[in-house]
Amino acid sequence: MSEDEIVGIYRERLGLGEDARNDVEAVQAGNRLLVSKVDTLVYGTDVPPGMTPRKAARKAAVACVSDFAAKGVRPRWALVSITAPTSCTARMHGSMASGLADAADAYGFKVLGGDTNRGSEISITVCMMGLAKGVFPRKDAPTGPGYWKRPPAVPGRGGASPGDRVFATGPFGLSAAGLYAISHGVPGPRGALRAVMEPRARLDFGARAAPYLSSTMDSSDGLSTTLNEMAARSGVAIIVDCEPAADGVAEFAAKHGLDPDSLVYHGGEEYEIVFTLRPGGINDIFSAIRDTRTPLTPIGRVEEGEGVYVGHKDRKRLVDGGWKAF
Amino acid sequence: MSEDEIVGIYRERLGLGEDARNDVEAVQAGNRLLVSKVDTLVYGTDVPPGMTPRKAARKAAVACVSDFAAKGVRPRWALVSITAPTSCTARMHGSMASGLADAADAYGFKVLGGDTNRGSEISITVCMMGLAKGVFPRKDAPTGPGYWKRPPAVPGRGGASPGDRVFATGPFGLSAAGLYAISHGVPGPRGALRAVMEPRARLDFGARAAPYLSSTMDSSDGLSTTLNEMAARSGVAIIVDCEPAADGVAEFAAKHGLDPDSLVYHGGEEYEIVFTLRPGGINDIFSAIRDTRTPLTPIGRVEEGEGVYVGHKDRKRLVDGGWKAF
Numbered sequence: 001m002s003e004d005e006i007v008g009i010y011r012e013r014l015g016l017g018e019d020a021r022n023d024v025e026a027v028q029a030g031n032r033l034l035v036s037k038v039d040t041l042v043y044g045t046d047v048p049p050g051m052t053p054r055k056a057a058r059k060a061a062v063a064c065v066s067d068f069a070a071k072g073v074r075p076r077w078a079l080v081s082i083t084a085p086t087s088c089t090a091r092m093h094g095s096m097a098s099g100l101a102d103a104a105d106a107y108g109f110k111v112l113g114g115d116t117n118r119g120s121e122i123s124i125t126v127c128m129m130g131l132a133k134g135v136f137p138r139k140d141a142p143t144g145p146g147y148w149k150r151p152p153a154v155p156g157r158g159g160a161s162p163g164d165r166v167f168a169t170g171p172f173g174l175s176a177a178g179l180y181a182i183s184h185g186v187p188g189p190r191g192a193l194r195a196v197m198e199p200r201a202r203l204d205f206g207a208r209a210a211p212y213l214s215s216t217m218d219s220s221d222g223l224s225t226t227l228n229e230m231a232a233r234s235g236v237a238i239i240v241d242c243e244p245a246a247d248g249v250a251e252f253a254a255k256h257g258l259d260p261d262s263l264v265y266h267g268g269e270e271y272e273i274v275f276t277l278r279p280g281g282i283n284d285i286f287s288a289i290r291d292t293r294t295p296l297t298p299i300g301r302v303e304e305g306e307g308v309y310v311g312h313k314d315r316k317r318l319v320d321g322g323w324k325a326f
Numbered sequence: 327m328s329e330d331e332i333v334g335i336y337r338e339r340l341g342l343g344e345d346a347r348n349d350v351e352a353v354q355a356g357n358r359l360l361v362s363k364v365d366t367l368v369y370g371t372d373v374p375p376g377m378t379p380r381k382a383a384r385k386a387a388v389a390c391v392s393d394f395a396a397k398g399v400r401p402r403w404a405l406v407s408i409t410a411p412t413s414c415t416a417r418m419h420g421s422m423a424s425g426l427a428d429a430a431d432a433y434g435f436k437v438l439g440g441d442t443n444r445g446s447e448i449s450i451t452v453c454m455m456g457l458a459k460g461v462f463p464r465k466d467a468p469t470g471p472g473y474w475k476r477p478p479a480v481p482g483r484g485g486a487s488p489g490d491r492v493f494a495t496g497p498f499g500l501s502a503a504g505l506y507a508i509s510h511g512v513p514g515p516r517g518a519l520r521a522v523m524e525p526r527a528r529l530d531f532g533a534r535a536a537p538y539l540s541s542t543m544d545s546s547d548g549l550s551t552t553l554n555e556m557a558a559r560s561g562v563a564i565i566v567d568c569e570p571a572a573d574g575v576a577e578f579a580a581k582h583g584l585d586p587d588s589l590v591y592h593g594g595e596e597y598e599i600v601f602t603l604r605p606g607g608i609n610d611i612f613s614a615i616r617d618t619r620t621p622l623t624p625i626g627r628v629e630e631g632e633g634v635y636v637g638h639k640d641r642k643r644l645v646d647g648g649w650k651a652f
Contacts (some may be wrong), residue, residue: 001412006442010408014430014437015425025438027403029457030358036438038405038453042445053524076351079364081451084334086652093332097339104340111340111350112362116332118651119368120447125407127364131355161486325429326412326445 003324021233023067023218026132026154028054033132033152039064043122045325048182048196053092053122055100055197060124063220065107066201066271068130070218071154072210075107075128080114083123096124107203158233159215160276164302166238169202169272171297172223173249173260176267180258189248201271208288209275216275222268222322227299227308229320230274239304241312242298261310268323276302317322329650343522343642347559348464349393349544352458352480359478361399365390366580369448371651374508374522379418379448383425386450389546391433392527392597394456396544397480398536400529401454406440409449422450433529472610484559484603485541490628492564495528495598497623498549499575499586502593506584515574527597530618533599538610542601548594548648553625553634554602555646567638587636594649602628 024037041047041060051059061078068075080100084093104111109128128212134152141147160166174195181188182196210216215234219226220226223244231238245264253260277285289296309315336342350363367373377385387404394401406426410419435454452518454586460478467473486492500515504522507514536542541560545552549570557564571590579586603611615622635641 001416003420005416006408008407009416009419010423010426010440013420013427014441016437017428021364022439025403025405027438029360029455030356030461032356032358034355034360034403034455035455036403036405036455038349038407038439038441038451040407040409040441040443040451042409042443044446045444077351077360077362079351079362079453080336081364081366081453082332083366083368083449090327090335093327093335094339097336100336101339101341101471109588111342112353113342113348113364114336115364115366116329116336116651117366117449118371119366119449120370121445123409123443123445123449125364125366125451125453127362127405127451129355129360129362129455325442 001326003326006326022156023070023074024154027273028136031135034129035068035071035132035154036127036129037064037067038125038127040123040125048179050182051197053095054099054102054131057096057124058102059199061100061103061126062199062271064126064128064202065103065203066218066220069201069203069206070273072206073130073132073154074207075109075130077129078104078109078111079127080111081117081125081276082114083117083119085120085122086118088122105223107201143251155210155213155216156233157215157217157230160230160236160302161214161232162236162277162302162304163279164214166274166299166301167273168219168244168297168299169205169296171246172244172270173264173267174246175262175269177249177252180256186256189246189252191246195270199269199271202273202294204292205288205294206273208292209285212281212284213275215279216273219270219272220268222266223274224265224308224318225320225322226274227318230276231306231308237303238300238308239303240300240308240310240318242300244299265318281304327652332652343361348482349396349478354462357461360455361397361458361480362453362455363390363393363395363452364453365453366449374505376508377523379421380425380428383422383450384428385525387426387429387452388527388597389526390452390454391429391476391529392453392544392546395527395532396599398532399456399458399480400533401456403434403455404430404435404437405453406437407443407451408440409443409445411446411448412444414448433527481536481539481542482559483541483543483556483605484561484627486556486562487540488562488628489605489628490540490602490626492600492602492627493543494570494600494623494625495531496621497572498570498596499590499593500572501595502573502589503578506582512582515578516571517572521596525595525597529616531620532599534614534618535611538603538607539601540604545596545598545600546594547603548592549600550591550634550644551646551648552600553644556602557632557634561581563629564626564634565629566626566634566636567642568626570623570625588650591644592647607650
């Protein structure tokens, strides 16, 4: 059974509909837009060999922060549920707690509380909450052009139009190369180890740039997954005319007989924001790029049609080959 | 390592402090008080033999609802994270999804979305959110006696005073007796099977009565845990002068050579609200008891001192013998 089928079962029985397909959930809570997200890190599945419990717990939180970043919302609160076998030592629990504290410090959220449970495998579930900027108008507020106020909102995965440009907050392939390097005991490209062990979310950039993006999504399941989802939700085609590979990834792939496209497009575990901009929109986010020192990676452009294609003359369809839990 | 020690590690590193010791977390979000809670059900630990996946998932949600009920807040939204091995069938996922839908229907919350993960063991993490009644005054609101408004709040575990009476929303012991009956293949007391397989949270009662309770806590970890925690947090002694055993529990214990006190005080998995009332406070909650058909169970009274004691002349200390995950 595929992940899509499993998710489909829950969607149908819980009446979630297409609205729920976003990086975060957003609902009106009083006069604010409450944004929330849950993400579970399972040790046996999501933690590469050699990663300390501290880094693993930090990563569990970063995965959640990254989805907030793509929507331009700063997470303010977190609940954490830890499941562990009885053999898990105080040292390990302490290390995981420190990793959560690292993330809380780095991204400015507060852990409110949580739950501890006994289970056969360690897993860390992080539930994050935050408030989108802006308030809903009071019910008794005057209406009309002079008083009109846009209610708070988060940008979606759809919204890209033909003519838009596609960018990301960094190049791709380092995480997949790093994971291969670690598991095969070979040196990886520069920055690959760090990409695996200390991923960071683009929160400062997202918080500033999000209002200007026509569509946006976190890339953690893989760039091919993200681009296909954005194209499908926007009803457009995305043409990748600029290979977004990080330095050294192509050489690493050649040396080890790997497919470079797999590393770049399907690796996942890269917490970048992929986004589209209206023509000229780069001016709107220029200061966000500069002030937050975000490496802007051009990826391609949006056209009429459907699907994702790579290349100039000989266009090749880029299928969704990203991470699927099942 | 004990659960308290594990929780202590996270508390310390995350700077949680004593404030975090409540059934739910509550923070100001815009003009409302946002209430949240996370709870994980681990199959191998928390699911008794013979319980269907549908009932298990329903129970995972009820455990969260019960903590909201004890604080008088209706949960409005939930995020759900499901971890399962690849061997978990579509039928099982469908059953779990239906169990979540059962709880959502019964308690009026909406599942917004969630996460699916691969792991060695099935676990269901439910994160619930809601808003306490009332709004925080506007910053520009006039102040003074005529305008003074109490900000929204949830009742705590502390707050009981000498002279208060202690009650619960139901008698105790059926869940523990039912669990014994199921695992030993013997008939349990009337209602015991249902107590185990279909626990319900006292949400309607809690939502109406909470403002009038001097202290309140959910009993899901066991009545002895709850009473000791409330006594400690309130800085008082609690005297149990009225055995809160459900009908048939004493006979069941005698027949099977079990300690009846263990079943009543330490069994846990009973989602009742334990609460204290100021003298005469029963009048305030009378209509809540009547309209929601809540079985009011008198337990005892609050005195100066510390700890929890059972009995009249020969008082015996009731230690915390409830459920500990570790």
